[in-house]
Amino acid sequence: MTTSFKLNGKSIEVETAEDANLLWTIRENLQLTGTKFACGIAQCGSCTVHVDGVPTRACITPLASVAGKSVTTIEGLSEKKLSALQEAWIAEQVPQCGYCQSGQIMQAAALLAENPSPSREEIVNHMNGVLCRCGTYLRIIKAIERASTSA
Amino acid sequence: MNMPSEQNNKPKLSRRQFLTAAGGVTFAVAAGAMGFKYFAEPGKNKKTLPDQEITAWVKLNPNGEIIFYNPAAEMGQGSMTALAVIFAEEMDADWDMVRIESAPVEPDTYGLQWSGALGGPMLTVGSRTIRGYFQALRHAGAQARNALLQLAAAHWGVDIGQLSTEPGTVVDAKGKQRISYGDLAALMTDTETSIELREIPESAWKKPEEFRLIGTDVPRRDIPAKVDGTAQFAMDVHLPGMLYGSVLRTPVHGAKPTLKNETDIRKMDGVLEVVMLDHGVGIVADNYEKALKAKRALQVDWSQDAQAQGYDSEAAFAKYQQLARQTTADSRKVSESGNYSGAMRGAQKTYDLEYRNDFLYHAQMEPLNAVVSVTSDKKSAEVWVGTQGMDGSRKAVADALGIEFEQVKFHPCYLGGGFGRRSMSGYVEEAALLAAKVDQPVKLIWTREDDVRYGAFRPISVQRMQAGVDETGELVAWGHYIAGTGGGLLGSAGKCDYYSLPNHRIEVRNIDEGVRTKHWRSVSHGANKFAIETFLDEIAHDLGRDPLNFRLRLMREHPREMKVLKEVAQMTDWGNAAIPEGRARGLSVTDHGGSFAAGVAEISVDEQYKIRVHRFWTAVDAGIVVQPANTKAQIEGGIVMGISSVLQESITFKDGAVQQSNFHDYPLLRMADVPEDIEISLIASEGAPSSIGELSLPLVGGAIANAFLSLTGTPLRHIPFRPEKVKAILNA
Ligand code: FES
Ligand code: FES
Numbered sequence: 053m054t055t056s057f058k059l060n061g062k063s064i065e066v067e068t069a070e071d072a073n074l075l076w077t078i079r080e081n082l083q084l085t086g087t088k089f090a091c092g093i094a095q096c097g098s099c100t101v102h103v104d105g106v107p108t109r110a111c112i113t114p115l116a117s118v119a120g121k122s123v124t125t126i127e128g129l130s131e132k133k134l135s136a137l138q139e140a141w142i143a144e145q146v147p148q149c150g151y152c153q154s155g156q157i158m159q160a161a162a163l164l165a166e167n168p169s170p171s172r173e174e175i176v177n178h179m180n181g182v183l184c185r186c187g188t189y190l191r192i193i194k195a196i197e198r199a200s201t202s203a
Numbered sequence: 204m205n206m207p208s209e210q211n212n213k214p215k216l217s218r219r220q221f222l223t224a225a226g227g228v229t230f231a232v233a234a235g236a237m238g239f240k241y242f243a244e245p246g247k248n249k250k251t252l253p254d255q256e257i258t259a260w261v262k263l264n265p266n267g268e269i270i271f272y273n274p275a276a277e278m279g280q281g282s283m284t285a286l287a288v289i290f291a292e293e294m295d296a297d298w299d300m301v302r303i304e305s306a307p308v309e310p311d312t313y314g315l316q317w318s319g320a321l322g323g324p325m326l327t328v329g330s331r332t333i334r335g336y337f338q339a340l341r342h343a344g345a346q347a348r349n350a351l352l353q354l355a356a357a358h359w360g361v362d363i364g365q366l367s368t369e370p371g372t373v374v375d376a377k378g379k380q381r382i383s384y385g386d387l388a389a390l391m392t393d394t395e396t397s398i399e400l401r402e403i404p405e406s407a408w409k410k411p412e413e414f415r416l417i418g419t420d421v422p423r424r425d426i427p428a429k430v431d432g433t434a435q436f437a438m439d440v441h442l443p444g445m446l447y448g449s450v451l452r453t454p455v456h457g458a459k460p461t462l463k464n465e466t467d468i469r470k471m472d473g474v475l476e477v478v479m480l481d482h483g484v485g486i487v488a489d490n491y492e493k494a495l496k497a498k499r500a501l502q503v504d505w506s507q508d509a510q511a512q513g514y515d516s517e518a519a520f521a522k523y524q525q526l527a528r529q530t531t532a533d534s535r536k537v538s539e540s541g542n543y544s545g546a547m548r549g550a551q552k553t554y555d556l557e558y559r560n561d562f563l564y565h566a567q568m569e570p571l572n573a574v575v576s577v578t579s580d581k582k583s584a585e586v587w588v589g590t591q592g593m594d595g596s597r598k599a600v601a602d603a604l605g606i607e608f609e610q611v612k613f614h615p616c617y618l619g620g621g622f623g624r625r626s627m628s629g630y631v632e633e634a635a636l637l638a639a640k641v642d643q644p645v646k647l648i649w650t651r652e653d654d655v656r657y658g659a660f661r662p663i664s665v666q667r668m669q670a671g672v673d674e675t676g677e678l679v680a681w682g683h684y685i686a687g688t689g690g691g692l693l694g695s696a697g698k699c700d701y702y703s704l705p706n707h708r709i710e711v712r713n714i715d716e717g718v719r720t721k722h723w724r725s726v727s728h729g730a731n732k733f734a735i736e737t738f739l740d741e742i743a744h745d746l747g748r749d750p751l752n753f754r755l756r757l758m759r760e761h762p763r764e765m766k767v768l769k770e771v772a773q774m775t776d777w778g779n780a781a782i783p784e785g786r787a788r789g790l791s792v793t794d795h796g797g798s799f800a801a802g803v804a805e806i807s808v809d810e811q812y813k814i815r816v817h818r819f820w821t822a823v824d825a826g827i828v829v830q831p832a833n834t835k836a837q838i839e840g841g842i843v844m845g846i847s848s849v850l851q852e853s854i855t856f857k858d859g860a861v862q863q864s865n866f867h868d869y870p871l872l873r874m875a876d877v878p879e880d881i882e883i884s885l886i887a888s889e890g891a892p893s894s895i896g897e898l899s900l901p902l903v904g905g906a907i908a909n910a911f912l913s914l915t916g917t918p919l920r921h922i923p924f925r926p927e928k929v930k931a932i933l934n935a
Contacts, residue, residue, distance in 0.1 A: 069472075069490075069492065069493070071492075072492060073492060076490075076491055076492050079439075080441075080447075080490070080491055083441050084432075085432070085436075085438070085439035085441070086431070086432020086433065087432070088436075088438070088568075088569070088619075089438065089570070089648070090568050090569065090570065090619075090651065091651045091865055091866050092650060092651055092865075093651075093865055093866070093867065095865060095866035095867055096568070096866055098568060125432070126431065126432035127431075127432050129431075130431045130432075134430070134431060138430045138431060141426075141430040142422070142426055142427060142430055145422060145423060145426060145832060145833065145836065146426075146430075147279070147425075147426055147429035147430065148279030148280070148281075148836065148837075148840055149278055149279030149567070149568065149569070149617070149618060149619050149620045149621075150279065150425065150426075150428075150429030150434050150617065150619070151436065151567075151568040151569045151619030151620060152568050153429050153430060154432045157430060176874050176875050177875075179874050180873050180874050180875045181873075182874075183568070183866065183871050183873065184568070185566050185567060185568045185620050185622075185844065185871060186279050186568070186620060186840045186844075187839060187840035187841070187842070187843025187844050187847075187872075187877075188836070188840065189843065189873075189874045189877045190839060190877060190878075190880075190881060191836065191839075192874070193874070
């Protein structure tokens with residue numbers, strides 16, 4: 053099947069099997085590997101991308117469902133320069149292994165786009181679906197708070 | 204590609220001790236008091252280093268860039284930056300000019316300090332990296348600095364004694380001249396000056412008060428690539444023509460597969476190969492989703508004769524309990540001293556309690572994967588993998604293909620978590636076996652379900668604790684019997700050198716069940732320290748003693764550990780703090796790899812019987828700390844993983860098979876359940892650096908159980924403390 057959609061601002065067309073999935077298409081066909089696979093069942097959030105601005109678990113998203121829509125990945129969040137959120141992530145030295153962090157940042161970016169200065173409770177509620185085995189949660193909260201006050 | 208390494212800059216050296224190299228100067232490391240290997244032992248290095256007699260840690264380019272070769276895996280612990288900091292400190296390098304690349308996988312040269320000398324495996328385990336390279340890298344840095352001083356002295360024709368260094372620069376105070384390291388390197392490439400690589404005694408290294416990098420918060424070099432998505436995990440590798448692999452593995456460890464529908468599978472869309480393995484069936488396809496589809500369609504009969512057949516972890520507790528209770532059994536002694544039996548008999552009062560823990564899964568966030576490419580003559584291969592055991596993985600690929608170690612080109616990638624799981628190399632071997640069947644590279648990806656079901660777990664155990672106290676409430680006898688399945692992983696942390704327990708006996712009793720167990724962050728410390736610390740509080744509680752004073756009394760001969768415990772008591776204002784209604788605090792301590800920590804948890808129990816950890820404090824003595832902020836991040840991460848494991852995580856077996864499969868039935872701690880605050884105090888020390896990554900996790904079980912005992916008067920004796928268990932205990 054041919055699917056047309058916008059990926060990081062550019063219109064693209066991909067040729068895949070009927071049942072192709074968004075995550076594997078992005079990662080393997082299009083080789084944008086910043087978006088991670090970790091559970092495949094919408095339990096961890098490592099694969100989070102934005103579909104028309106909404107944080108979405110790519111691992112359970114059929115490719116066909118994004119036809120005509122706009123998909124943003126971590127690569128698209130920072131094409132020219134790092135966003136304030138990513139700068140805050142560096143300032144707080146958030147990542148450990150780093151594997152969950154694209155998903156964390158994409159999830160957080162969607163929050164700040166909606167709500168530029170969230171309370172701690174709002175941050176926790178919004179971020180709770182994204183797992184971090186290395187235990188960086190407290191620093192993630194600090195980074196979001198830093199980005200929200202500097203925004 | 205943003206990899207922790209660029210192997211194309213591998214240093215090439217000739218026989219002289221300090222040598223010119225095209226475009227740069229490479230400093231070798233000389234033998235030191237710590238037994239560091241410098242010269243190749245005749246015959247030994249020949250195999251791995253065919254064209255060089257010595258190898259190097261650092262290269263200095265004429266543009267002033269200093270390339271440091273990192274020998275350790277970067278799995279989130281930050282050692283890639285920390286090791287470079289240690290070297291740069293003694294070299295007196297300008298940190299901004301330091302670049303980090305992975306060292307070649309040549310363990311004779313770059314292997315960890317193992318039983319005294321470097322040259323052990325290139326294995327990133329046991330929180331050994333900093334302590335295992337600290338002395339050697341300081342010496343190497345001091346030698347590199349000295350070599351630059353010699354160069355400058357020769358260049359200016361002055362006595363080396365009148366030279367000193369400032370970061371990145373040699374200074375001649377008397378002659379009022381200066382030259383940068385880069386300019387020296389440029390000079391070196393076109394002179395024939397011969398420089399001696401000298402032994403630099405430790406007395407000539409920097410004093411701790413002279414450190415300007417060690418002990419400051421140098422930002423981690425791996426972090427920028429981890430916030431823009433460019434960090435290269437093996438999962439992210441793309442090669443021209445690359446194919447995809449998936450493996451269906453036996454649900455019962457040890458069972459052998461018989462494939463019933465190979466012909467049909469081979470006809471499936473995209474399927475290129477079906478590979479029979481000892482423990483499963485592999486698929487190679489031109490697309491990962493197609494490989495998964497073919498894997499789901501496999502019809503396999505598994506042999507019914509595996510040792511693990513029928514294993515039931517719930518039912519097994521009764522066996523381990525019986526084994527722990529036997530007065531004599533086939534045991535491995537962890538420690539014994541004094542007259543334990545006599546002291547038990549003579550005690551005024553005795554205690555005899557049991558603690559349990561379930562199996563735990565590593566749950567590293569990046570599922571196992573590897574990319575292997577085998578040449579069409581099948582005589583050489585390349586591998587891209589995130590592994591804790593670099594030479595082990597390289598060897599696993601060589602052995603799987605029946606080729607020499609040197610014929611495997613190895614590309615270390617970032618690890619999306621290790622925690623012990625990536626110290627095994629079975630997944631790399633699988634990738635090699637699949638790649639051997641085709642002429643293109645293969646990326647083998649485990650699904651999360653694969654990763655859980657074919658996990659290798661922290662062992663299950665029953666720990667029987669016995670103690671005797673005299674009429675003054677002094678502990679006079681101590682017994683600890685650890686029974687379960689997991690051999691050496693069960694009880695190495697039973698020993699508590701920081702407590703005065705003159706009459707003690709600590710034993711491990713193992714039943715081999717044929718299920719897979721493995722080192723899991725902190726190994727036996729997690730279960731052992733939980734039992735020890737909870738048992739101590741139960742005794743203190745019974746005697747009406749304060750848990751802090753009870754422990755301080757036991758530490759009377761151990762001032763270093765006492766200081767740490769007092770520090771956490773001060774941080775929490777132990778005994779005097781106003782604790783919010785409905786909450787209580789609990790204390791615990793642990794050692795690990797030369798370090799010592801004490802922790803306090805503040806908890807409550809909600810209406811759904813869920814334990815909530817509101818705050819956590821810890822004090823740590825880990826010797827000299829190279830990167831304080833990163834050290835705190837590791838300690839924080841250990842506490843979070845500890846809370847997750849103690850409150851939620853459990854792997855169970857039925858009919859020999861793992862019952863869990865993904866994060867819905869193996870839940871990890873989420874953001875809503877982390878403490879509001881984790882406060883960490885690093886105690887200033889000039890002691891040798893010691894363990895950090897696995898130090899804090901073992902504090903958690905005891906601290907939470909002890910807070911629960913204080914809150915409810917009821918003990919918790921079985922990890923994990925899930926709501927259903929807490930409910931049953933409180934309503935009993
Ligand atoms: S990989 Fe999509 S939520 Fe886990
Ligand atoms: S940084 Fe390792 S899983 Fe989040």
